[in-house]
Amino acid sequence: MLKLHFAPNSRAGRIVWLLEELELPYEVNRMDFHPRDLKSDAHRARHPLGRVPVLEDGDVSIYESGAIVEYVLERHKNGGLKPAVDAAEYPAYLQWFHYCEGMVMPPVNTIVVQTLLLPPERRDETALGQAQRLLTKALVPVDDALAGKDYLIGDFSAADVMLGHACFMANRLGCVPDEMANLKGYVARVAARPAFDKAINM
Ligand SMILES: N[C@@H](CCC(=O)N[C@@H](CS)C(=O)NCC(=O)O)C(=O)O
Numbered sequence: 522m523l524k525l526h527f528a529p530n531s532r533a534g535r536i537v538w539l540l541e542e543l544e545l546p547y548e549v550n551r552m553d554f555h556p557r558d559l560k561s562d563a564h565r566a567r568h569p570l571g572r573v574p575v576l577e578d579g580d581v582s583i584y585e586s587g588a589i590v591e592y593v594l595e596r597h598k599n600g601g602l603k604p605a606v607d608a609a610e611y612p613a614y615l616q617w618f619h620y621c622e623g624m625v626m627p628p629v630n631t632i633v634v635q636t637l638l639l640p641p642e643r644r645d646e647t648a649l650g651q652a653q654r655l656l657t658k659a660l661v662p663v664d665d666a667l668a669g670k671d672y673l674i675g676d677f678s679a680a681d682v683m684l685g686h687a688c689f690m691a692n693r694l695g696c697v698p699d700e701m702a703n704l705k706g707y708v709a710r711v712a713a714r715p716a717f718d719k720a721i722n723m
Pocket residue numbers: 530531532533559571572573574584585586587622
């Protein structure tokens with residue numbers, strides 16, 4: 522059985538969301554989002570940096586949320602969530618899938634560090650402001666791409682599991698302005714999916 526090493530309010534939610542959408546059986550090792558759990562010897566043996574998500578599948582142990590999503594789709598997919606390689610939507614699928622960790626999550630990481638993780642006396646307003654502006658800028662093309670579409674490539678796909686989760690987080694951090702109406706609607710659609718709801722509240 523697939524085993525997900527998980528902590529709440531983290532990218533591990535993407536994997537719960539995916540597994541729920543695919544109706545695949547899995548078990549969860551729920552840890553606290555705390556160094557006591559994440560930096561323990563047991564967890565560092567699974568991920569050298571002590572991060573989540575990590576997925577175990579028999580002898581396989583794999584980290585990096587995007588890699589885990591691809592692994593699950595290729596080895597366990599239950600009807601898709603990914604266009605065929607020769608489909609017209611395939612390049613956009615790849616682009617948005619990777620735009621998540623490549624462009625959106627770096628400023629999200631900085632904002633989380635500068636608002637939640639660092640003690641107030643170590644926070645840097647300049648770094649925070651830069652990251653907030655960078656994030657909003659990175660979301661403009663996503664808002665544009667969603668014009669007239671429910672999901673990034675039309676139908677719901679694993680690109681939404683990656684980037685939709687990141688957009689939900691960005692919105693929660695207050696970085697999706699009201700003018701980004703397409704993106705606001707998209708975040709609401711993502712949040713209304715039962716599988717997402719289960720993941721975000723796990
Ligand atoms: N690029 C990695 C990022 C993994 C990552 O940074 N996870 C965060 C939670 S979202 C974490 O475990 N942080 C704990 C820490 O930094 O100590 C992925 O997509 O899986």
